[in-house]
Amino acid sequence: MSDLHVRYLLVGGGVAASHAAQEIRRLDANGELLLVGQENTRPYHRPPLSKEFLLGRRGHEELFTHPAEWFVEHRVRLRTSQRVSRLDIHRHSATLANGEEISFDHLLIATGGGAKRLSVPGAALPNLLYLRTLEDAERLGHAMDKARREGRPHPDKAGRGRAVVIGAGVLGLEIAGTLSTAGLHVDLAVAGEHPWDHLAGETTGKALARFLGWRGVAVHLNSRAVRLEGDGRVQRVILACGGAVESLECDFAVAAVGLEVHKEILRGTPIIAEKAILVDQRCRTNIGHIYAAGDCAAIFDPLFGKHRLLDHWDSAALTGRIAGANMAGMEASFDAVSHFESRVADLELNVWGEGKIVDRRIVRGSAGAPSPRFVEFGVAADGRVAQIITVGPPTEADILPEFVRRRLRIDGNEERLKDPAVPLRELLGPDG
Ligand SMILES: Cc1cc2nc3c(=O)[nH]c(=O)nc-3n(C[C@H](O)[C@H](O)[C@H](O)COP(=O)(O)OP(=O)(O)OC[C@H]3O[C@@H](n4cnc5c(N)ncnc54)[C@H](O)[C@@H]3O)c2cc1C
Structure with a gap:
């Protein structure tokens, strides 16, 4: 007998879990929903941690995904400082580190990842x-x-x-x-x-x-x-x-040498994972009622026909929402062009699509100036655009992901693509 039964159990207190909670509540106002996270705060946004927060331009309170009252008003039960240490998929239950057992109808694993540790002599020194x-x-x-x-x-x-x-x-x-x-x-x-x-x-x-x-x-x-x-x-x-x-x-x-996916709770379960937990376009693992989203999951991306670990904010929020919707009985699927934004000092950077299959690159704009502003188109061996990177504030940002979404073939158009005077819309063709 478990100590508690809930309809929805969300494990991991990050942006993927909080977006899943929000989506579930949009679709199901009543199903018992419990979010368990091992950190001692409610879910917060990590991107400002390396930027505005460190510079003192954004305070603690401005990091949270939702105000504390939101969880109360929406009856999302929040357990912080609690780790799920074990799953029993046959009993549909999760055991917390304190021994408490919680059974569920639907489970989301959104355990994210941690910073990969450096393994060289002296790496244990405190600073x-x-x-x-x-x-x-x-x-x-x-x-x-x-x-x-x-x-x-x-x-x-x-x-x-x-x-x-x-x-x-x-x-x-x-x-x-x-x-x-x-x-x-x-x-x-x-x-x-x-x-x-x-x-x-x-x-x-x-x-x-x-x-x-x-x-x-x-x-x-x-x-x-x-x-x-x-x-x-x-x-x-x-x-x-x-x-x-x-x-x-x-x-x-x-x-800052990489991400170590948190997937210890899979131990002893048949849930399939490689570097991350493999999920289909609906964020389902190989076990029907168990979902995974965010940095701990590699989602099947139909655009590239493979599983991809999209360890960035946009994808964590989006896959959290997809998982939440499906847990609440909808049929939501991942069909986005993956994207993330980064900022190095005051330089804005955007990346769409998949870099691993890029064979050659075409540059549009100026990469030389102290304030560089250009677009790098990554073209796969099949002649189609696979990735786009913008350095500096992007122009035509609404059109750029279309090149990846359509996996546009740019053969013969290289020179026009390089020329910022040629509007990108012209290169997209009639539906552009
Ligand atoms: C400093 C920093 C800056 C970033 N900047 C950007 C940016 O500019 N743009 C961008 O796109 N992305 C950025 N990212 C990446 C982005 O923040 C992540 O992709 C996103 O936070 C992933 O969300 P998540 O919910 O999947 O995982 P996480 O945010 O890792 O949350 C998972 C939570 O689950 C908890 N947990 C793990 N195991 C258990 C367990 N067994 N039981 C209970 N809880 C558990 C973890 O402790 C953690 O709190 C940045 C990340 C960092 C660290």
């Missing part, structure tokens, strides 16, 4: 920081303040506080841009030939490196952090750059 949660952001904020007050002098100008950012993916660049805007001297360790190398082409990656360079960030290309050194705290990050070794002085280091 190697990560950024995933509000607590992490507060810790990083304290380290920034302390470094600015009493940290190492800047190498080349007045000011105090030196940080090394390890990792040049989306999050690493955001953090480097923010720390530099906050007045710290930043060294950025880029493992590949340019930032965003898993995601974008050389033009975008090099433009990002130059942009950060203009902002005073020291960008170290082809450089891996191999060791952290210091007397009880990180004081130096040792980089290997080809055969050479470089030592970077710092007050603290931040590692």
Whole structure:
């Protein structure tokens, strides 16, 4: 006998779970709904953590997805600081870490992920920081303040506080841009030939490196952090750059080296997962009444005919809504062009579609200026647009995703695509 039975159980207190709750309540005002999250706050938005929150431009209260009263008014029961440790799919039940058993009709797994840990000597030193949660952001904020007050002098100008950012993916660049805007001297360790190398082409990656360079960030290309050194705290990050070794002085280091999907609760269940939990277009796992959404799920994207882990805000909110709708008896499906937005200092970046199948890239606009503004079209081997990246405020932003949605073939149109004087609508054809 379980301790509690609910119609809807949502596990994970992030944006995917909160959007699912909202959608369920839109469709079913009465079904018992319980949201269990292991953090000690109600659901909040993570994107500001690496930007406005760290810069003190957005406060704690402005991060939450819903006011506290919303949960009461909509009868969404919220259990924070509670972890679901086990699932029993035959009994339709979940066990919390405190031993309580909750049975459900429909379950959503929206457990997101955590920051992947760096595994090099010295990685256990206390001022190697990560950024995933509000607590992490507060810790990083304290380290920034302390470094600015009493940290190492800047190498080349007045000011105090030196940080090394390890990792040049989306999050690493955001953090480097923010720390530099906050007045710290930043060294950025880029493992590949340019930032965003898993995601974008050389033009975008090099433009990002130059942009950060203009902002005073020291960008170290082809450089891996191999060791952290210091007397009880990180004081130096040792980089290997080809055969050479470089030592970077710092007050603290931040590692942004990827996402580790939270899928421990699948242990002992037949729910299928690879890097993330595999779900169909309706966010269903292979077990009928169990759904997954957000960063812990790889959704089947019909546009590319494969499962994709879309670990960004738009997709977490959207798949949360899709799962919620289906749990409440609707037939909602993922048919969007995946998109995310990022910001490095004041540079806006947008990405639509899938970079992994891109074979060649076509650039429209100027990548050279201190304020770059251009579009990178990623074309797959079949000659169709697979990905679009905008650097700087996008023009024609309403049309750009259409190129991916239609998987437009651009053969023969390359020169016109490169020319910003040619309206994109003309290239879309008659239905544009
Ligand atoms: C600093 C930062 C900046 C970002 N900036 C951007 C951006 O600019 N643009 C963008 O598109 N995306 C951005 N993202 C990514 C975006 O925030 C995520 O894609 C989104 O938060 C994912 O939401 P989610 O609900 O799937 O997972 P999460 O937000 O990870 O939430 C999952 C929650 O479930 C909890 N949980 C895990 N296991 C259990 C369990 N067993 N029991 C109970 N609870 C559990 C977790 O602790 C967590 O609180 C950023 C992420 C970070 C960290």
